[in-house]
Amino acid sequence: MSVVSFQEMLADATKRHYAVPMFDVSNGTMMRAAVEVAQEENSPVMLAAIPKDIEGDSLGYWINAALYAARNVKVPVCIHLDHSATPELCKSCIDAGFQSVMLDASAKPFEENAALSAQVVKMAHAKGVGVEAELGHVAAGITGAPDGCSEDGTSHDTDTVFTDPASVVRFVEETGVDALAVSIGTTHGVYVSAPKLNIPLLKELRNASDIPFVLHGGSGTPYDQLADAIENGIAKINIYSELTSAWNTAMKNFLNSREQMTCWFALSCQEPDRAMREAMREKIRMFKSAGKA
Numbered sequence: 001m002s003v004v005s006f007q008e009m010l011a012d013a014t015k016r017h018y019a020v021p022m023f024d025v026s027n028g029t030m031m032r033a034a035v036e037v038a039q040e041e042n043s044p045v046m047l048a049a050i051p052k053d054i055e056g057d058s059l060g061y062w063i064n065a066a067l068y069a070a071r072n073v074k075v076p077v078c079i080h081l082d083h084s085a086t087p088e089l090c091k092s093c094i095d096a097g098f099q100s101v102m103l104d105a106s107a108k109p110f111e112e113n114a115a116l117s118a119q120v121v122k123m124a125h126a127k128g129v130g131v132e133a134e135l136g137h138v139a140a141g142i143t144g145a146p147d148g149c150s151e152d153g154t155s156h157d158t159d160t161v162f163t164d165p166a167s168v169v170r171f172v173e174e175t176g177v178d179a180l181a182v183s184i185g186t187t188h189g190v191y192v193s194a195p196k197l198n199i200p201l202l203k204e205l206r207n208a209s210d211i212p213f214v215l216h217g218g219s220g221t222p223y224d225q226l227a228d229a230i231e232n233g234i235a236k237i238n239i240y241s242e243l244t245s246a247w248n249t250a251m252k253n254f255l256n257s258r259e260q261m262t263c264w265f266a267l268s269c270q271e272p273d274r275a276m277r278e279a280m281r282e283k284i285r286m287f288k289s290a291g292k293a
Ligand SMILES: [Zn+2]
Pocket: 083, 138, 146, 147, 188, 216, 217, 238
């Protein structure tokens, strides 16, 4: 069993200047890939649930598979809820055995965001569960994922609001959150052109508060910018689009190479799984978390 708390994992990342890789994982195959690659790279890892993947009975399947994956490796694993729109979903996940939850009320006015976040913190901390909130707003990109997008994955949310340094101290004090997602130039989904992170703003945010910062929309962000972001206080980076993109591309190539569509499911998933694992490995190394377990 190697499940560790959100706070403990982020404190170590902050102290040793690396970022914890958080992979949004939709099923057992993704969970297994994430923990096995983390183990191979000797890296801590967070497995995160997207609300869409844990609707209704799916929560039970999801959390049991995630706990099984976590127990099968020796590296530290933290099980996290990504982008919950409501305190109710946070409560379901706290009760189900998650180590941390993210309440995302970042599209709401400051007061409402702070009040909802504080409500979740009260509930979560009573059970030793960590909380992440978002201040400012990381929008969805062109193909938008995992949040702020419509059923077919196209975006309807394009308004980025940079995090205001003056509001950070007040927000952290009023809510008691353990980590803060900040908006410094990334967007969710797949980039049409490379993003340009606002590192001077991140430095201002760092000077305002020593709370661990989280970077959403990490997929597709160039390596040198990520290194700069980690150096200036980003302790966790979220990845999803690059994983599904690697998997889907490999599956498309495999299917296009075949005359007929009947074959063992395990066989058709082999190459997509390998491609997704390599995407995870690349991120772990980029985030400097390899060797930090
Ligand atoms: Zn996000």
